[in-house]
Amino acid sequence: MTGASKRAGITDVAKLAGVSLSTVSRAMNGNPTVDPALAARVLAAAQELGYTANPVARSLVLGRTQTVAVVIPDLENPTFQAILRGLSRAATLDGYHVLIADSVEDLAEERALAGTTRRRTDGVILCSPRMPQDELTALLPTLSPVVVINRGVQDGAPVVAADYGAALRELIEHLVAEGHRHLLYLAGSTRSASHVARQEAIARALADHDDLVIDELPAGVGFDSGTAAADGVLDSGATAVLAFNDLVAMGLLSELTTRGIRVPEQLSIVGFDDIPFAAYTSPPLTTAAVPASELGERAWQAMQALLQDEEPTPFQTLSPQLIVRGSTAPPHA
């Protein structure tokens, strides 16, 4: 029995190569002040022992972990999944690791996770943080470097956001162009920043069209919120529904289909986000395509800039794109 041989440390390599620790360190890090022959000898020794510098030890001395944290409200939401994916892939390309933290829509968790994860990483990206603005304002400085996704302009943190207001506005105009004059907005998480942006978009649309009516019905953010809203939708008398997101739209669509109500003949429905499944419902969903994975990518770029002491764009907006599919049509006479 040779026993379980422990992983090789820098000392082992130094010994095998017959040099000092410092030389090994320098060689491993490609420091040009090392004699090429010596460096080669060191690298060979390292290879032979399968040596790689312990990342934790490096992190301690260098003060950086090559890792960033992403705090998201709900790992179950397709949009957040897409953001995470874009972010993760972009960060990986730059040699960074990603620590995820799912706050499960819990405000206290969100606050706590941001702080905890920040300490073991080089920066944190807050995705659609649910906490109120004053809390966020107080938290951001303690988290620096930090990037925020989907909130308004912030002091002390670059923001990358989708323009929810503009997108909703396009959706509304599409419906108006089709001839609808009585819409119903199914409101989702009122804590989300996009809620505010949407309210404003609605107000502006109302101001622009004298004969337009837009009712609002509080709903939620998932399938079930959509199915649960069916009664309210039918009672409202609206000819078209603006769902908070595609999930809600799908839930509603499914419930209406079950009840024998035909979409879009009897009622038009639009979703929001354009999750991958929106194209596969019957009828396929008219929606606004939020470039979620690109949002994640941009957020990483902002973080990357911060990490390199560069000046990132303080506030950038990505425009969702109107996708007209089969769930909208002119109202029936």
Add this chain to the structure above:
Amino acid sequence: MTGASKRAGITDVAKLAGVSLSTVSRAMNGNPTVDPALAARVLAAAQELGYTANPVARSLVLGRTQTVAVVIPDLENPTFQAILRGLSRAATLDGYHVLIADSVEDLAEERALAGTTRRRTDGVILCSPRMPQDELTALLPTLSPVVVINRGVQDGAPVVAADYGAALRELIEHLVAEGHRHLLYLAGSTRSASHVARQEAIARALADHDDLVIDELPAGVGFDSGTAAADGVLDSGATAVLAFNDLVAMGLLSELTTRGIRVPEQLSIVGFDDIPFAAYTSPPLTTAAVPASELGERAWQAMQALLQDEEPTPFQTLSPQLIVRGSTAPPHA
């Protein structure tokens, strides 16, 4: 200007409380051998300075990071997302963090990521690893502690897997019971372990039913694979299709609908996984519900056991459940 005050370290707390570093360390870690009064004084000082032990430094000295890595083949796949979610939430409850690594279905990346992430964490969970068995066998010992999801029994790592074979078998029996005798299996990633399990299930079904025919058509794992398979499906003459997963089924369903072919009247389709959207297609998809998030949870439990030097179950299987919805019916005469 007081300047940017650096984060408080253990020394600052020691100074403020008028004790030694060790006492602060002990107090902070709830070591009972500290005089209660002193401990209180230390905690107060820590609180005043907003002190929390640097996790990186602790990791170095303690030899553990309170973090585990999860390597998955594709962050875009709903099933992996669900596994990740279950795992992440379970780990969080036990005070662990999760580092994610998306190999983007790249074999070399998968191998590399496993090693890299392992070094900055206390263990790694390999989710549906794509690498061949001999490579996996060679890799596992270098990764210990390690847990594997969705592969066959392994030496040196507990495995948590869904019983794909049994589930496919149920799907087939359902179709046979409906009267189908000519099925078509749309094969997905042949590198996935579940592919093998499914082949076996098909073989057994064939052995049990003399008059049954099951053709196989290579496809892929996403929507597009489903739409692309439409021609082949139609040409096959089969009356029912076993899609590799719900995504493929949805792609196919959508394409057939576009072509005016009615499901399930003219053709039955079954999916696999029961992703959240499977219930919202038209018709809703008959499928096998793989308890993905529970798979993640179980994987965490196995890892947790390993981390505590306990003996985890070496191989456990979760049974998907047959979900009969509207996409299957008897074949038309």
Add this chain to the structure above:
DNA sequence: CTGTTAGCGCCTTCAA
């Protein structure tokens, strides 16, 4: 019960 003394594994001045 508390303080002093070594490290954890590595990088980086500082001399030589």
Add this chain to the structure above:
DNA sequence: TTGAAGGCGCTAACAG
């Protein structure tokens, strides 16, 4: 160009 020495911030013997 290389080696020796001193930390990074914390925990854990080991004495007192």
